[in-house]
Amino acid sequence: DIQLTQSPSFLSASVGDGVTITCRASQGINTYLAWYQQKPGKAPNLLIYAASTLQSGVPSRFSGSGSGTEFTLTISSLQPEDFATYYCQQLNTYPTFGGGTKVEIK
Amino acid sequence: QLQLQESGPGLVKPSETLSLTCTVSGGSISSSSYFWAWIRQPPGKGLEWIGSIYYSGNTYYNPSLKSRVTVSVDTSKNQFSLRLSSVTAADTAVYYCARRERWAKHYHYWGLGTLVTVSS
Numbered sequence: 516d517i518q519l520t521q522s523p524s525f526l527s528a529s530v531g532d533g534v535t536i537t538c539r540a541s542q543g544i545n546t547y548l549a550w551y552q553q554k555p556g557k558a559p560n561l562l563i564y565a566a567s568t569l570q571s572g573v574p575s576r577f578s579g580s581g582s583g584t585e586f587t588l589t590i591s592s593l594q595p596e597d598f599a600t601y602y603c604q605q606l607n608t609y610p611t612f613g614g615g616t617k618v619e620i621k
Numbered sequence: 622q623l624q625l626q627e628s629g630p631g632l633v634k635p636s637e638t639l640s641l642t643c644t645v646s647g648g649s650i651s652s653s654s655y656f657w658a659w660i661r662q663p664p665g666k667g668l669e670w671i672g673s674i675y676y677s678g679n680t681y682y683n684p685s686l687k688s689r690v691t692v693s694v695d696t697s698k699n700q701f702s703l704r705l706s707s708v709t710a711a712d713t714a715v716y717y718c719a720r721r722e723r724w725a726k727h728y729h730y731w732g733l734g735t736l737v738t739v740s741s
Contacts, residue, residue, distance in 0.1 A: 558733055560731075564726070602667065602668060609684075610658075613667070
């Protein structure tokens with residue numbers, strides 16, 4: 516199975532900061548990577564798919580890039596509603612998720 | 622607007638079988654365009670895909686759970702179901718149902734999730 520390793524696992528930042536989260540795959544997955552945002556007690560919410568395609572309705576401050584084994588999610592200017600946990604997910608043979616990155620207010 | 626709703630017992634005894642149903646509204650489970658999935662999340666931990674089913678009944682399971690998992694579909698009720706046998710405390714989690722387009726590698730629609738606790 517394909518393992519996804521997210522870094523950092525925890526990130527402390529201020530409103531207005533730009534942040535980047537990395538997701539590394541244990542083998543190449545082309546651009547078959549998605550990013551989700553999850554808030555406490557809620558289901559994950561799709562942000563980006565195919566590594567860099569922004570889901571409809573998601574603010575443009577979110578962006579994704581990468582291919583093969585290394586991917587990034589960037590939030591250009593953190594807003595109060597962006598403090599949450601972020602997961603990457605791939606589907607090659609079967610779906611797997613990264614361990615998550617919790618973004619907290621500094 | 623598509624909606625997915627999980628239902629089932631919130632408490633299951635160890636060694637018994639966990640059974641959940643996902644009711645789909647606002648769309649047909651019989652469409653050839655979608656896969657339907659179960660995904661779980663232990664408290665305070667990450668997400669784990671359990672298995673998926675296509676409207677035809679073809680199933681796909683996480684190798685780590687395959688021996689204990691059955692996913693089935695009931696097109697007449699627009700529902701699909703999960704059965705997980707021989708549960709232990711490690712199966713305590715929020716269980717989500719979700720949908721992805723056949724061509725896609727991501728899950729667009731998710732249910733709200735239901736917490737299942739395994740305890741005697």
